[in-house]
Amino acid sequence: MERRPIMKYLDEFRDPAASRKLLDEIRRQATRRWTLMEVCGGQTHSLLRHGIASALEEVVELIHGPGCPVCVTPLEAIDFAQKLALRGDVILASFGDMLRVPGSSRSLLDVKSVGGRVKAVYSPLDAVELARRHPQDEIVFFAVGFETTTPATALAVAQAAREGLENFSLLVAHVRVLPAMEALADSPDCRVQAFLAAGHVCAITGYEAYEPFVAKYRLPVAVTGFEPLDLLQGILACVRQLESGEARVENQYARGVRQEGNLPAQDMVREVYEIRDCPWRGFGVIPRGGLRLRDAWRYYDASVRFASARPLDIVEHPDCRSAEVLAGRIQPPECPAFGTNCTPDAPQGAPMVSSEGACAAYYRYRPAPAAS
Template structure:
């Protein structure tokens, strides 16, 4: 299959690995900021094929995982109300809130439905004018444009019984927050190709220059990731810190102008809390004033939510790249995909789920000390 089989070629992978091994002369720590890349890395054992001096740190790239507990609890509160049809993608239904999840709300009589597009939720609103239909809009820059389009369509068509519970986040401010952390060991980034296919790369050169870190836009197949690592290591060894696009078949420097225009119309930048990390300034979107009437948080006045994170869940450390999933005491014992303590064990892009699915159950070895960026 074009762009699939050819990017899983074992011979080409071996050549890239040989070049990476020949290039590395000292320890380096790289972070992939994408849950899809994390799963590909663990599934194909890419981290185990790299030189011992290279550590891949799994960043906060899972949209389900970084959705804050407070927003999950707001979703649970709205979904529990009579007359509400609460629509969501399936991987959000098992994410634990304080004491329950959306599956539990549905078992208790709530009208919670799995949809495959936000436009499906809008269609449900058209077909059920007597109901309040809410779509749970989460994710990075990749999923924000279709959610924005749905709100735009609701306003254009005069569908007033539709609203969006928004928890959208932006990658560049997260990279900045990671680099400003006193515990940061990251020396380079593999940027998420799907995010850059929407937003382009214009926000990254300033970050690369300010923090002196290479940033390489990377795809999701094994050869994509190895090529991203190869380019990143080459820069680190040379003491360079620029932005490179290793995913040109999907990413243009300007991104997708139509999608960006839709985002600029429907959303506005705001501070946003990230689960396990805290509030990152300017790291999210909310509905702009023109579309505020479609904001479920305002429509249902969900305030006074008191959240309680499980004491034995260390997913916040996993999301910050401070802990590998199999270093957590609860991993694979009291925390499993069937009975998760945190979102990183639930989501199809969560690091804990990847380690569990691909049987990385042994305790991880001690990390290498990372060298400062030249």
């Protein structure tokens, strides 16, 4: 089969003429202004970067959900990771995105600058390789992220067990998307009328996982990707449903998502992890909102292995309103610190740091107007 250059493939999903047609169709269909939430931070960035949010301002209010995994990783887990990195006998391996996220008082990069042993890796299997190469050290991988990353961390711990790598463990802070959507929908001040679900999460879970949610809350869900045409098709699907009073799951990302999802990945995750009630940064505890290692894998649980290093005093920056940003109650520029006391160079909260954070997206694509 002939392979197409990736940019040509991407161009098809950034075609300006097709985008204009979809924008016109959304405006034509909408008889009123609808409120949609995109759950994924990658989609937030794309909506702002390509001007979709402002182009549709009159007919669709896009509010930005809690789908940045780095932003919702609990403060306690970040402080714990920092303490482990400072022990001397531990190398803390993490995705690069986590390194600049502020904990109670500093970030993992700050910890590294004072001698903490922190290593950025591209994959959990890189951390397994570290465990092979450093048998005298404890290698802890900071396992964060949604359903997209859990199969890879499950695979890593299974690989470490197969090889008998006793110096490998996971600090697990994995979270689950659907319980957060339920928490939002249950909230008495929820204004969301339809959701754009993240294609990469659904590639693992399958779009059928959203059907009970739609049946319970009667809120349309469109599974979309990250390119302009993906997002516009998803928005159009939601607007059409809202205008006709329907509520169902629509898969606008058929090139990546199947009804049942990735079954081998789901099996891998089920074997290693079990569901738990879980604190989300900015949200508090979300029932069934996260994962922990099953008892059979407890040996590889860094929170058990290093239980004495668990942090006690955890303090969120008092000026940071990320809880309201993550719940879609305010837009980032409504936070008084936005662009003044809080910038990507001097962030006060995780949403200003992460490549998927809503505050960073607004700072980059919609800076606050200069003071006169």
